[in-house]
Amino acid sequence: MDSRYFKSALAVFNHILIHLDGDGNFVDFHNTGDPANLLYINAEDFLGKNYREVLPDYLGEELTKALALIDAGELSYSFDYQLVVNGEVKWFAATTTYAFPEEPIAKYFIIIKEISKRIKQSLLLKGVLDSTNSGVMGFKAVRDAENQIVDFEWIMVNKKGAALANRTQETLIGKRMLIEMPHNAPSGLFERYVAVVEKGEVLDIEFFYESDGVPPAWFHIVAVKYEDGFVGNFQDITAEKRAKDAHWESEKRYRTLFNDNPQPLWVFDIETFRFLNVNQAAIKHYGYSKEEFLRMTVVDIRAKEEIPFFMGHYNTPNDDSCMLLAKHLTRSGQEILVQIISHAILYKGRQARLVLAQDVTERKKAENQLKSQNEQLKQIAWIQSHQVRAPVANILGLTAIFNKTQLDDPLNLEVIQRIETAANQLDAVIHEIVRRASELE
Numbered sequence: 001m002d003s004r005y006f007k008s009a010l011a012v013f014n015h016i017l018i019h020l021d022g023d024g025n026f027v028d029f030h031n032t033g034d035p036a037n038l039l040y041i042n043a044e045d046f047l048g049k050n051y052r053e054v055l056p057d058y059l060g061e062e063l064t065k066a067l068a069l070i071d072a073g074e075l076s077y078s079f080d081y082q083l084v085v086n087g088e089v090k091w092f093a094a095t096t097t098y099a100f101p102e103e104p105i106a107k108y109f110i111i112i113k114e115i116s117k118r119i120k121q122s123l124l125l126k127g128v129l130d131s132t133n134s135g136v137m138g139f140k141a142v143r144d145a146e147n148q149i150v151d152f153e154w155i156m157v158n159k160k161g162a163a164l165a166n167r168t169q170e171t172l173i174g175k176r177m178l179i180e181m182p183h184n185a186p187s188g189l190f191e192r193y194v195a196v197v198e199k200g201e202v203l204d205i206e207f208f209y210e211s212d213g214v215p216p217a218w219f220h221i222v223a224v225k226y227e228d229g230f231v232g233n234f235q236d237i238t239a240e241k242r243a244k245d246a247h248w249e250s251e252k253r254y255r256t257l258f259n260d261n262p263q264p265l266w267v268f269d270i271e272t273f274r275f276l277n278v279n280q281a282a283i284k285h286y287g288y289s290k291e292e293f294l295r296m297t298v299v300d301i302r303a304k305e306e307i308p309f310f311m312g313h314y315n316t317p318n319d320d321s322c323m324l325l326a327k328h329l330t331r332s333g334q335e336i337l338v339q340i341i342s343h344a345i346l347y348k349g350r351q352a353r354l355v356l357a358q359d360v361t362e363r364k365k366a367e368n369q370l371k372s373q374n375e376q377l378k379q380i381a382w383i384q385s386h387q388v389r390a391p392v393a394n395i396l397g398l399t400a401i402f403n404k405t406q407l408d409d410p411l412n413l414e415v416i417q418r419i420e421t422a423a424n425q426l427d428a429v430i431h432e433i434v435r436r437a438s439e440l441e
Helices: 003-012 035-039 057-071 116-131 159-164 189-199 238-259 280-286 290-294 304-314 361-385 389-401 410-439
Strands: 016-020 026-030 076-085 088-098 108-114 135-143 149-157 203-209 217-225 229-236 265-269 275-278 321-329 335-347 350-359
Touching: 057 076, 057 088, 057 108, 088 116, 135 159, 149 189, 149 229, 159 229, 189 203, 189 217, 189 229, 217 238, 265 280, 275 290, 280 290, 280 350, 304 321, 335 361, 389 410
Parallel strands: none
Antiparallel strands: 016 026, 016 108, 076 088, 088 108, 135 149, 135 229, 203 217, 217 229, 265 275, 265 350, 321 335, 335 350
């Protein structure tokens, strides 16, 4: 192929073509722009001169390395470099290769293209990636002679990704996954990554990693195929996982305390009054199945005369917790007296109340009976202190005037009659006390 055709093709893509002879002298160049701007030197300063004389030291060293590799058998060698042009930093990509055989004077070709826009976009993307809270890593597949993936190589990693790996970005780029972090193989992650590349599968898992110098942590990993490799998003979800586990444990304890509580418990919606949940004790005590409860409202188990009070109580502002007595009806129609303790809670996103209902019917009966007995005991005590005292005092007074020295004293007969009357009165009072005491048994 004549180099003129190659030059024409380069012009279309706005490339620069430079010829160097075997000693490294500039022989020719071709570009569609101004070479003085692109090379940061004047054309007359480099044509016919050696590149070591006119190029900056760092660029000359890079070109020396490239030419040596070409001479050693490499088909081509590429590198990026930057120059300050008119006060602005610009980036260029240079590729070196052998020139065409028919033009031996031009031993080497150097093809240059400005890549400032791509580099700026890359830097912008890097800035965005480095500012995210997720770790982002890019890998390319490393294949053996049989085209099987035997490893992956880091080609990109943001700051967060390096931090999650407990390493720096610089130490990861170009490293092999199974050398740097070998636990990926026995953990099964490596096989999953291979499936992403070979089968195009999307990997989306939560995984616990605790090896290769990585602090033990839970990660949410999403990996997708990119060219002959993959890009992975790694998010540390340890805190969320622990919070979720703690919430699950809390829910588990709540369910245990709720379902196994020996007292009837239920949750109802404060807007609709519908039952949202009931425990086994409520089902057993009230006689309704859980399905029946969940079709009912708490008004359905209230005694009719108490419904207005109940509706008024929960339709007006009240404390988060309250305790009161209420009359409830079981499925059989039996009226029971219950002590209600309720607390305002948030249940599955709804404002609700958790209610404990303790049946105090028998206790109240016992309290009323004890109260009645206490009243009777008070009456007995009053009888003992008042009605018994009067006949006893009469008897004692009459015995004092009884003539013991002269028994045939006519006054003694009247005294004996009065003593008999007082004794009968005392006997009647004692019988009344015995009767009232027997009613307490």
